[in-house]
Amino acid sequence: MIRKELTVHFNTPAFLGNAEQNGQWRTPPFKHLLREWWRVAWAEARGFNINLGEMRRTEGRLFGVAADEGDTRKSQVRIRLGRWDIGKEKNWGKGLKVFHPEVGKNGISVGSDLYLGYGPLTYDKNTKGTRLKANAGIQAGEKNDLKLAYPSTEQAMLDRALALASAFGALGGRARNGWGSLELDGGDLPGLDQLPLRDWRECLTLEWAHAIGQDENGPLIWKTGHFSNWSELMKILAKLKIDLRTSFTFNSGNNAHRPEPRHWLSYPVTNHSVRSWGRDARLPNTLRFKVRRADNGGLYGVIFHMPCKPP
Structure with a gap:
């Protein structure tokens, strides 16, 4: 087994909702991120000549399958966080504004945080600003230890996926808009000379x-x-x-x-x-x-x- 010890560093606030929709350090979002970029690495390794059925079977054998009948498999990838703290981001503040020409009759200024983070963030009519919809998020600048273990036969593909996730990945609500942008330090990850x-x-x-x-x-x-x-x-x-x-x-x-x-x-x-x-x-x-x-x-x-x- 290959064992990696990394440090996760969030560059922007992250909305990793638990069962109560409060921001909390949890392993499932990290596994989801790894799977997402593993698929990219898998497709790239095959020159994008993709057999979807083959990819799903390979992914299931590696990351596990929860099936009602017969084909349940345990994940070969183990992920552990150093701690499972609740997020400390609780008081958002009014934030900055940006003009949107399609809001209202002639356009108005809207909260830039709210525009990119609507859902986890919402408008507060009392303060006329942006607030968290739930109780907390994970603050920008927070760090945590991330430990992984996986078969040596899968090292090249998973190391590639981790490197891509560090360079381009983000976690949680509205991640595609830049929230939950993270970087992974340590672990001797490969460079990205080719994308x-x-x-x-x-x-x-x-x-x-x-x-x-x-x-x-x-x-x-x-x-x-x-x-x-x-x-x-x-x-x-x-x-x-x-x-x-x-x-x-x-x-x-x-x-x-x-x-x-x-x-x-x-x-x-x-x-x-x-x-x-x-x-x-x-x-x-x-x-x-x-x-x-x-x-x-x-x-x-x-x-x-x-x-x-x-x-």
């Missing part, structure tokens, strides 16, 4: 995120400047997301005959359904945000595209 890249048009042949998109100019990855704190950086990411989404104007309303460019960012879109996709189809944000630590002690944002076909 799991695929032409973005080919990515649309599969219904799950399996690669970072690229076009004729290179990887669809961008970086922001450096910021001294996460709140200022999240404001910039909120503005970027608003500007990008609203730059794609709709030419149709509900029940459109074909998807428009904005639909490919995420779906559904209020008052802009697509007939062939229906109202129940879901396409989570394919443009993802990540917050990383900079060498100078500040933070910077990473924006990357993981396109896929709507289910």
